[in-house]
Amino acid sequence: MATNAPTDIKLHKKSATLELGYADGACNTFSAEFLRIHSPSAEVRGHGKGQEILQTGKRQVKIVNLESVGNYAIKLSFSDGHDTGIYSWTYLQELATEQEPLWNDYLKKLDAAKASRDPLPEGTQVINIMPSATN
Numbered sequence: 001m002a003t004n005a006p007t008d009i010k011l012h013k014k015s016a017t018l019e020l021g022y023a024d025g026a027c028n029t030f031s032a033e034f035l036r037i038h039s040p041s042a043e044v045r046g047h048g049k050g051q052e053i054l055q056t057g058k059r060q061v062k063i064v065n066l067e068s069v070g071n072y073a074i075k076l077s078f079s080d081g082h083d084t085g086i087y088s089w090t091y092l093q094e095l096a097t098e099q100e101p102l103w104n105d106y107l108k109k110l111d112a113a114k115a116s117r118d119p120l121p122e123g124t125q126v127i128n129i130m131p132s133a134t135n
Contacts, residue, residue: 006022009066011066017032020096037106040091041082056110056117
């Protein structure tokens, strides 16, 4: 077993939080929204530095399922259908260590993009129109 593996994992569906307990008594708690917007998947991170995709409308997202991946990670499935991120124990500890600055940075990026944590109303369709290149 990896030395940074939690000894206890609790999914609190009502509060939409994931709690990880460790042998030394430490405990890390994450909101589903935080884990969703920091998914280690290519859908969120892109395929390289600078290709990250700002996640919007995730305030109400829930974790609907979790499963172990070997003895090194967990895979989370979210209520918005996202289920491709594998959260290694090391990555989860990094998120825990940097949780506050990561969250503040996310809020700044949302503000700069004039985007929201709230989902769009049911039945809303968005089309992004890219300006054409002019020569």
